[in-house]
Amino acid sequence: MSSQYGKKLRISIFGQSHSPAIGVSIDGLPSGIKIDMDELRAFLKRRSPGQNDISTARTEDDAPEILSGLVETVTCGAPLAIIIRNEDARSVDYRELRDIPRPSHADFAAHIKYGGFQDVAGGGHFSGRLTAPLCAAGGICLQILRGLGVSIGAHILRVGNVQDDPFDPVAVSSADFEAILENPLPVLNRESGESMKKQILEAKEKGDSVGGIVECAAIGLPVGLGDPIFDGIENRIAGIVFGIPGVKGVEFGSGFAVACRRGLENNDSFFMDGENVRTRTNNAGGILGGITNGMPVLFRAAFKPTPSIGVEQDSVSLSRSENAVLRVKGRHDPCIVPRALPCVEAAAAIALYDAFLDQ
């Protein structure tokens, strides 16, 4: 098992970067839910490559084709399968990689694991392209969650050494999510976005890349989602977000910053907000004992700089067992973070909707 996620909502992702198609089967969707295909396509567009000067030159229309699971546009209770054809695949670019693994890519580990039979073209099943079916599944969950009063949004919190304003952990709102999408880069503070873009272009010019952090929030969740110990919301979200290529850390609420704190300072005290129990602060990121407490669920994912860079790197020849030099060809994003944003939202939506169904 490997490319399947979920307890009640079971998603199975398939495809390689240059296989005829990539796709996802979603098992466990309730019947009777109308899917807005235009909205789904628009959501997938946010992840698509080739849209501006800071993403890869590979162009893919990424038009999702629904194979099953709907009657007209309404879920019928059967598994919903979506495929996306791979159009602009240039396998010739990747031939050398079978012998000389790219540093910080899965090439070497996969070579050993699969005995040299793995699909190397474009990174095969390890390609970031596999986040397209993740986004397709997540885009559907986002629509369904919205119907349940839940909104999910994300922004780039950091690129290199540029930091965006963080979400307000207590008061983050749908208005924030909408404002983010109106900026050229998805940030809260447009000026931070400008600086981030500069960093990215600067890295690109040098044939280099740069990392970053995505911050994501989910609001409107009921109290009581998630289960103790291994099926808490943190486990569930981390279990899917670490499935997005390049993620090296996931933290909730105040995250790693809690390590420096005293209990009195970090505890989120309760108060009655009218009829509702709320907390004055939200260091917990809306999750206590693995269970939602009604406050915004808040988490951050750290993305490493794209390992595909245009400069020469040291590697080895697997066939000759000797050191070798590699120059990665192909087309790559100098910073994966802008396109990773909808992937993080999608992952959160799948995890949270699955937890919702798994009550």
Added chain:
Amino acid sequence: MSSQYGKKLRISIFGQSHSPAIGVSIDGLPSGIKIDMDELRAFLKRRSPGQNDISTARTEDDAPEILSGLVETVTCGAPLAIIIRNEDARSVDYRELRDIPRPSHADFAAHIKYGGFQDVAGGGHFSGRLTAPLCAAGGICLQILRGLGVSIGAHILRVGNVQDDPFDPVAVSSADFEAILENPLPVLNRESGESMKKQILEAKEKGDSVGGIVECAAIGLPVGLGDPIFDGIENRIAGIVFGIPGVKGVEFGSGFAVACRRGLENNDSFFMDGENVRTRTNNAGGILGGITNGMPVLFRAAFKPTPSIGVEQDSVSLSRSENAVLRVKGRHDPCIVPRALPCVEAAAAIALYDAFLDQ
């Protein structure tokens, strides 16, 4: 489902802080493996409360009783069940909690989720006490992994604002793991340990608590463990480590620091080390595309300060729907991190041995 983990090695944890017993069933252990019970007891001892002036005064012998799965001391292929009796339970301490939830504990979320029927005594199933069966299962996995040439160790990287020396990501060794256990607090640098202890006692005096970070390493792993996308080693480790109460962040290799880096700087270039392919740096924490690459697996978990503190806090009365003041009674650790250390090792051992069996 909630308190079960694993694909090939299925562990099921049960018990509440003050139930007759807590325990774990481990399904999927291969037959023919000798278990050293003395070693297991010694490992559990590291987690046990009441051992020094910086942990809770609750004393539990924590003697594991094996109910099944062994013939004499050798695994027989049947599920191995271990229970630990709860001896020193003082349920009287917790009565008030049914009405006034403790800030940053699961009380409120659990109250809503379970309709008020949850076991409040000592935190019930959400208690840190449930890490005892986790350690029992993990202690067994640690023994088996050692037989496979894999060692796992951890140290306190941080308490409050005191930092220990980090592991050398490339050269961390069993000798480090042994050295750590010879210090009064489990750290690499004994002086850091002294400072940490001061911080903890200082917090304790004020009735407060303090957070910290555990760093854990696994060495000797073969190349090729883990699976793509959702069953990567990162997903698997995060999926279990977030099951330890108080964890708010998990990061691998250079973790959140990668966000500030350029690709050239962050990529781990390969070289031939004799017959072996290795990397000169280990920013990846030994995992690429979810799969081990033969370098040390390295991760950190952030622990929040113990939410149970001895000072008055704002809360609410659930029965009267009004604000209320809470003073937590009972016996608590001013810093959970020292006792959490074996839990992190146990969790890593379970995740890695499960990945090993799941090849």
Added chain:
Amino acid sequence: MSSQYGKKLRISIFGQSHSPAIGVSIDGLPSGIKIDMDELRAFLKRRSPGQNDISTARTEDDAPEILSGLVETVTCGAPLAIIIRNEDARSVDYRELRDIPRPSHADFAAHIKYGGFQDVAGGGHFSGRLTAPLCAAGGICLQILRGLGVSIGAHILRVGNVQDDPFDPVAVSSADFEAILENPLPVLNRESGESMKKQILEAKEKGDSVGGIVECAAIGLPVGLGDPIFDGIENRIAGIVFGIPGVKGVEFGSGFAVACRRGLENNDSFFMDGENVRTRTNNAGGILGGITNGMPVLFRAAFKPTPSIGVEQDSVSLSRSENAVLRVKGRHDPCIVPRALPCVEAAAAIALYDAFLDQ
């Protein structure tokens, strides 16, 4: 994995015939359900050995001890763990079996699978004794289902060549279930029971054993339980009932008899019964497309004659790789069917309640 069952309700069975204890952890029970312990003990009593002249002479009190999951007698949402101590174990009886496998027992297959490390005493994990924790879990599900308006009952349909009256597939009722339990052997027709008892005693006298069929019905189920293809009610029930030692066949509704039928004869036509849609016949056994249709769920399980018999049998010596003769010692039921009855009810209850929770 092996001794775990269920999707939303996860039961994990552990123990061997002669290990210190056997038990079960039940994960996923809703909170707030009162468990009647006397009723549970009475249910387990129906499975217990040593109660009359047609069962094994091994006596076990089979008193269930609840370790967790309840607050007083009410479920609290945490896993409910139950253990039963093994008291009357006589391991000395089984020594020879490590070398000479008993025909039609798991001994030989287990010897190869577990490399000779399996627990041979009393059949180890393969012993019928492991149905005690199954009954403990099922007894709890039976209580909960009754609160939901669902009753489950079973009778011995056949022992050797004696047949009981079958359930009326359309009109089977709780009154039938109660009547069955008033007979010395659990049958609908007391005279059949008398004949069955004669067959069993006759076999016993010869040191032989005899097989049989259990017929089980569940009434009061809502329409719509179960899922298509692999998670249908048939798959779910068969998936657990084949876990009872000795079962070699499971059939639903008219079962194997449908093979001889024409469609017109076998189809269950619908009619309005007041407000309700019902069928005039119930050849489907209440399940269509894997989903309950509101009619009684009806199935039968075939049990082979107890393979432990008191006469000499041909076998082999595994150590010497030569033919050998075996005379099974120990205490055995000449017919397992009467004691298997509550196991079948328990299995059905677990499968159906899991399907209920998994909607």
Added chain:
Amino acid sequence: MSSQYGKKLRISIFGQSHSPAIGVSIDGLPSGIKIDMDELRAFLKRRSPGQNDISTARTEDDAPEILSGLVETVTCGAPLAIIIRNEDARSVDYRELRDIPRPSHADFAAHIKYGGFQDVAGGGHFSGRLTAPLCAAGGICLQILRGLGVSIGAHILRVGNVQDDPFDPVAVSSADFEAILENPLPVLNRESGESMKKQILEAKEKGDSVGGIVECAAIGLPVGLGDPIFDGIENRIAGIVFGIPGVKGVEFGSGFAVACRRGLENNDSFFMDGENVRTRTNNAGGILGGITNGMPVLFRAAFKPTPSIGVEQDSVSLSRSENAVLRVKGRHDPCIVPRALPCVEAAAAIALYDAFLDQ
């Protein structure tokens, strides 16, 4: 969850009778296995409709399209996805069915379960057409198992009141499997096949249908496959075979006949056959304690007569809540058994190869 099966080999089936496509994703296939596409197509052809005068007139080319998981024709370790386009769909035939459920079809149960949103065209996700992706997955497993020395074959044991010669439980061989496929109907005794065909055509003429039994054998399996209690080979095979539409019973070895037997008669005594331990009889069907014992695995599945028949039947109008009369239109098989044969082989292959990988 519903249309997913397997522990190590995870298959996810999707599609409806009249959706754009049907398909399957197979997660967990080892890398480096060559798939013979011609052989796969030939296997699927055995299930395809429209091939002779005793099957439905619906014609489907059923050409499988591989979307992912292969590099050229060799598995690469990534999920293998296969789709089959639905070409000859005539949705107009099925309109009335949204109101008047067909007796002994899933229509009514699905209507309640999915709130009327289920896809009624052609039976939607409940259609026998969904066995095409099952056969695609199973056809691949059959190829792989053959490479491991395992052969699987099946024949029609019964149609209506005509019985074929049974497999020899001890000596069934690949030669039998080959002989079966040379007959016009897949039987061991060609004359039985002639009589079966007559029964089928006779039923067809009357607009009626007829049921039957498929007997399936797997030879060459190693000793030790399968796990105790809930993951035995019986549970695993039953868990998938009940996923084939129309199956109402599954039995292993001597199956329901064991109920009438004495232990001495039913026990399979061991003997040394050269170096190998074998049994003289095979009433166990090659499975003891859920684990293979090296003898042929043997099971039978009972199929009900096709519920779609051309004569008027009593039903109800769901919209008007009153009795109604239904005459099923569309194209149907008068006996599903001949086409179900490869489905049973496919199901067995998936279950056994999954058990093989799950060791």
